[in-house]
Amino acid sequence: MPPPPTEAVEFVEMAGHIVDSLLLPKVLDAILSRGGRYHIDQFDLGQKQDDPSFARIEVRADTPEALEAILREIHPHGAVPTQPADCRTALADVEGAFPDGFYCSTNFRTQVRLGGEWVDVEDQEMDCGIVVDPEGAAARCVPMASVRKGDRVIVGRTGTRVFPPESETRRHDLFEFMASPVSSERPKAVSVREVAQAMRRTRKAGEKILAVLGPAVVHTGGGELVAKMIRAGYLNVLFAGNALATHDIEQAFYGTSLGVDLDQGLPTDEGHEHHLRTINTIRRLGGIKNAVEKGRLTSGIMYECVTHDVPFVLCGSIRDDGPLPEVVTDVIAAQDEMRRHIPGTGFCLMVATTLHSIAVGNLLPAAVKVACVDINPATVTKLMDRGSTQTVGIVSDAEPFLRALVSELEKS
């Protein structure tokens, strides 16, 4: 069968631990899935486990469009055209939008070719565009809403390359175990130990530990455990919502969380109002920091954040009552506020929150290790679907997990 007259061809290269990291198999699979064909032009297999491999692959497809689709798909797996050229840019012609054909970023380390040099992209974040600075010497990820008219935005894949993490690298990294599958049926003491070790290593490396917490942390009685971790220097930045902060302060004011007495466990109809009265009181006092300074708020997670200079970002959501004065009610402003705190973060602990976990997962570069703890396997799965190489999911219960974690951290 002769090739179709419009058949299109391109050569791509891959290098590194491309076999045991599954990158090469994934690329070959992707070519076949999208109806393409391949021919391995050159293949140097690293014979020992530490040797890198190299492959040059001829990719063919029936039409230039089909080929383009294949190349776009294999690019994030590290397959780059053999003939490098500088990246191409277009000027943004609309505020808050990219030019058509803009390059869409991943959360993997990325380089772009500027003036013949490969340059690391700054502020790596997924689902952004890449803007080149006016001098053409640097490039950084920019979210859509932050684009300004006249920005030089990279279009197409030419002159870009991605460094997907290799599984072998991962293996010797923060987490020694805990592969992808999400299950509640794992030895829990091991998960706790691994997270504690990751937190100690991060602290020792002078990097920040970021906590993303949902209100169930307080409802299940874990507030004091988080407070302990803050006092011990194990939580350095806090991202949460109105609910976490409200129920934490409600506990300080009334001893209840959403009206449930945390000592007796007795729910009361009347207690349901506590969270509203809490918010109202804090609004009357002019905010959480004021409440601490005026001596009205004297315990809990938010109190410890204020007294230990742990910055916090409280992001608004449409289900919020109130909200507390510190809550950033504009969601785009809230994302930007979170972005400001991410540089320098080495580890992120997410507990009992779906919305905030996914939002923060979108912002983190792949190099930041994440442990996501939730009693609902669906939450853990959702997060891991979006960046499996960096996240370990732990299906467990907030308070008992935190209790075990604090006691493990105290051992050291």
Add this chain to the structure above:
Amino acid sequence: MPPPPTEAVEFVEMAGHIVDSLLLPKVLDAILSRGGRYHIDQFDLGQKQDDPSFARIEVRADTPEALEAILREIHPHGAVPTQPADCRTALADVEGAFPDGFYCSTNFRTQVRLGGEWVDVEDQEMDCGIVVDPEGAAARCVPMASVRKGDRVIVGRTGTRVFPPESETRRHDLFEFMASPVSSERPKAVSVREVAQAMRRTRKAGEKILAVLGPAVVHTGGGELVAKMIRAGYLNVLFAGNALATHDIEQAFYGTSLGVDLDQGLPTDEGHEHHLRTINTIRRLGGIKNAVEKGRLTSGIMYECVTHDVPFVLCGSIRDDGPLPEVVTDVIAAQDEMRRHIPGTGFCLMVATTLHSIAVGNLLPAAVKVACVDINPATVTKLMDRGSTQTVGIVSDAEPFLRALVSELEKS
């Protein structure tokens, strides 16, 4: 045993179907739970099923504070002091906050006593305060953030009364069946039929049907089914988020939803970019309405909303990419925008969304019937916990449920 010297006493009255609606038992139970004692002073039991009952109950507690707590708890069950007085108010002294001791609203029909007259509270909504107009002739629910300095806000329970729904009433109402328990193991054809009947009745009554939809409606392939309901006049207002609208438009543009081909079901890495490119295109076009008017968007849920004058509110969340220009990124503004569309609503269909369902559930008065469909029982349970008398939960899968619903609606 003599009564403690500080023992406090109050008489309350209840009227209506208080036995078979469980209101009286709940009140007696609440008194005992909180350490109080009761004495049934007078009890006239309706002898036939349609006769109302009446009870006067003496409530005692060890301290005035304990009595107050009991009265606060039984008040929403319709137990009001026998000696009515006008409601008391205090002037708001802080922008965006209530005075201390403010009355906290439920979503049940409520009356307040003004100048000796019982007056219905307008804009009934849970977790609000009640503001009396300057003339002292009317009262309405106001959320905390909307309070203005100088507003006359009701404090305490004096001069307020609540009309909780009676279960017997409910029985002959919109839903003929479907008691509280949430289970996936119910006959699904019956659920579908009941929802269809509620929608027909609502339309016949000249009331609006409100849809609250999550992106899984589109991911599972239900977009065209929703479009059909809009065309048939069965959805009159839409509340959703950036994701639902984006994936709906992505399907119109690319035939995919989050990059999954809706005809083939094949996920593609490259397709992951489709949603970003979709948002970017709509931003470049100046919004969804513009995209329809310019002939660029020609099918799908959002297209039908625009062409059939179905108003929609797209509420922002911190996990949003972009977002689309119509998205209200300030969450408090988004709540207000939703509030504007609630009057006149007779039925609300929530499908496959936790965040929006709970947010809307908070805004709806108890008189609006709600059907909440989700494949995750936890979502359904969460919503029903907050207003069980008005909500039926249906644990089912979005697309197949909508398919059966559309075919049931077409029968009529």
Add this chain to the structure above:
Amino acid sequence: MPPPPTEAVEFVEMAGHIVDSLLLPKVLDAILSRGGRYHIDQFDLGQKQDDPSFARIEVRADTPEALEAILREIHPHGAVPTQPADCRTALADVEGAFPDGFYCSTNFRTQVRLGGEWVDVEDQEMDCGIVVDPEGAAARCVPMASVRKGDRVIVGRTGTRVFPPESETRRHDLFEFMASPVSSERPKAVSVREVAQAMRRTRKAGEKILAVLGPAVVHTGGGELVAKMIRAGYLNVLFAGNALATHDIEQAFYGTSLGVDLDQGLPTDEGHEHHLRTINTIRRLGGIKNAVEKGRLTSGIMYECVTHDVPFVLCGSIRDDGPLPEVVTDVIAAQDEMRRHIPGTGFCLMVATTLHSIAVGNLLPAAVKVACVDINPATVTKLMDRGSTQTVGIVSDAEPFLRALVSELEKS
């Protein structure tokens, strides 16, 4: 409207705390739901909280059949005909089956009228029939498969009465808190404390504590915690399946559970065989007890059971490998074996097992309090649906829950 010519009437009586226990409202509701009508003929409301109430209710329905259906439904709520008569019996004419019209038991305390005397039914268990002894002096619950030809089996409801638990009773009983709703968002330390108190009280009362355990107890690393409870005398009978015992012994033999190393958490393909080799070894040794006696099995849950004379019943299921020699592979024989161990049981702790929890829940009389711990809310809900007054559900993670429970038990 004149009554239909076939209208049927019956008088029933109820006594006790029938208002605040919700029994009366439930009965009235049931009459209406099934199309009947009622008239409260007499009603003496207990005026103080400790006074019992009394109601005589006239029940009407359009046909005798409809009336019969109503009476059958309200009978388990304690509504008995005003004119008592002796119970009626029929002789079993088929081995292993009841006569038609047999009385179907609940798990509530039940009495039958024999020779003018109300007699307590023995071996109370739901979904059984009641067999009267040849002398007509005693009666006991008998499962269908155990019926022998010639047994005198009670038919109809005449001469039977049920004592449903009253909620007020429950309140001051084993569990002080934890109402029906199942949620993971509860203060976990309180749940743990309540279960520990129930276990201490049961032991002090000289009653047995029954544990029903699933394999996730071992997978999550909780085996040693259960072993501790056995050594401390807090678990007196064990019901489980082949999997729990196998993975417990696998841990003793290989240090793994389903091939996952419980110290390292590392899953291995090869380790998957461990459970099969474990079963094979125990079969070669002639069973678990032999393995302990021969000094081959020296640690773990099963080891502690053998050495501390804690009887165990291992019930077979169709997903079993092997199975271990002690497993009762006939499911009806397994039920009978479990029944033998239930008398004298005061408390039952179920952890991480759906099948066994529901099976045991079916066997227990309502007087045995049950705590059901599972990370999956659906399991907890399923069990509570079948006997809500006696069961508290705790949505939590097996190992961390057991760790907290053991440490709470050690405090005393």
Add this chain to the structure above:
Amino acid sequence: MPPPPTEAVEFVEMAGHIVDSLLLPKVLDAILSRGGRYHIDQFDLGQKQDDPSFARIEVRADTPEALEAILREIHPHGAVPTQPADCRTALADVEGAFPDGFYCSTNFRTQVRLGGEWVDVEDQEMDCGIVVDPEGAAARCVPMASVRKGDRVIVGRTGTRVFPPESETRRHDLFEFMASPVSSERPKAVSVREVAQAMRRTRKAGEKILAVLGPAVVHTGGGELVAKMIRAGYLNVLFAGNALATHDIEQAFYGTSLGVDLDQGLPTDEGHEHHLRTINTIRRLGGIKNAVEKGRLTSGIMYECVTHDVPFVLCGSIRDDGPLPEVVTDVIAAQDEMRRHIPGTGFCLMVATTLHSIAVGNLLPAAVKVACVDINPATVTKLMDRGSTQTVGIVSDAEPFLRALVSELEKS
């Protein structure tokens, strides 16, 4: 660093599509994970997509034991020693148990070397041993409980080889799409279409379609849909439990399922007894077949099975009431009965059952394609963990899924 004195070495070979099927990467990864080292001695990469590849790998480990562990782990991925020898056997010395060191089977096609010839193993099933016939000419999988003293059982891996499915093969096989991740957010119409196509192809190939059904099929109202599929010849064997059959017959007798009216959806307390009365009636009639023959059972799934000669196996479980006479109460006997029906099966549809799905999944060879439909993602995940290459998981609701499937099947 000189090699440790005890270093052990072995050469293994792999052939086929070992790169794009991920088999080679998995083997290399496994060697490293278990502390081994490798050297690729020879590697011939298939240059075009249809060319097979070949690799000879030198595997080294610190000790013979470590090497043995590595070889045991990589063996199921198709890595076999370069120097083949005949398999080794040992005589079973205990009834119902294998000799120590027995070879533990997978569900992949396997060959053993007998008298210098590679012979296919019959009755391929996971977690069994392999018994060689007395003539030494054939071999078959045998479950532990079926071993007889004197059986020649294969020990060790020598002379055995496994043919794991290659992903490329899979791609062009029964399912065109639906990769491993389990999500409810998939286009449902595509899943339905794929299952329908698989069923048509299976029927056309003259192979059997096996259905494994849980009681929720009936509870959700799907009984008549299954009956239709039986009448249309799309279900050829049925595996289920006492509950599915009981509730199906309950529907035929009373119009209810677990007491819930399938037309009205109204649950009734009294109806709860229906399932017991149903079982009792069938026991009195001498079984399901007798009930059909006597004209007492005239509709439903079981009725169609009897009248269309569709064999069924009803397996007992400890939560069964009754049970129905046809239920096999001994679980090992039930497994054997199911095994008898598996040969000739080409496709298996599992709906709404965890226990039976996993039990049947354990029995099926990897070549039988499976679609597992459940509303609970955990069930689907559990099954797929045990044999991901053959099973597609569909998170959906039983009745609506079956309704769509039936209507898709009727299109052809």
